[in-house]
Amino acid sequence: xxxxxxxxxxxxxxxxxxxxxEALGHTVRRFGMLCGDYQVFGKGxxxxxxxxxxxxxxxxxxxxxERFANEARLARExxxxxxxxxxxxxxxxxxxxxxWKNPRRERWFMVKAMQRKGKMLTAKQGKAPxxxxxxxxxxxxxxxxxxxxxxLFCKRENVGEEIIRLxxxxxxxx
Numbered sequence: 001x002x003x004x005x006x007x008x009x010x011x012x013x014x015x016x017x018x019x020x021x022e023a024l025g026h027t028v029r030r031f032g033m034l035c036g037d038y039q040v041f042g043k044g045x046x047x048x049x050x051x052x053x054x055x056x057x058x059x060x061x062x063x064x065x066e067r068f069a070n071e072a073r074l075a076r077e078x079x080x081x082x083x084x085x086x087x088x089x090x091x092x093x094x095x096x097x098x099x100w101k102n103p104r105r106e107r108w109f110m111v112k113a114m115q116r117k118g119k120m121l122t123a124k125q126g127k128a129p130x131x132x133x134x135x136x137x138x139x140x141x142x143x144x145x146x147x148x149x150x151x152l153f154c155k156r157e158n159v160g161e162e163i164i165r166l167x168x169x170x171x172x173x174x
Contacts, residue, residue: 001026002041006033020160035075040167048163051086054100061139062131072147082149087156094151097137104130
């Protein structure tokens, strides 16, 4: 099978995914895609968008929400099923997102506590802490309901197998 990889996917950052796909006997070709990172070549109705960890999910869903929502809306309007595949070592389901410890949030509270003691006074941070994990989870569920996004999780060393499984599963149902 020929797997199409989006040209916006950074080749060096994701070389391990390409190697996994090729080791499984598939050819990977880079072409521009409307959304997502991987699809079966010539079949753009199912795409997989990889996220390297929960911090990238947080950045997309909370920090850069408008851009991410626009991409999800575009996929829905084009009839594309968007699967977000998060390669995080600790989270295995959307239900577990609420237990994720956001390092940005933890640092914000640590700096705030230090500043109350007269330390780290030059450390810059926002007035309000980054959002809690339960809010992130709620936003992810809302995006599922609103745009049809499927959120899945796997370990980085299994991402190639998971991409192939998802794409072949989708097309074996045709």
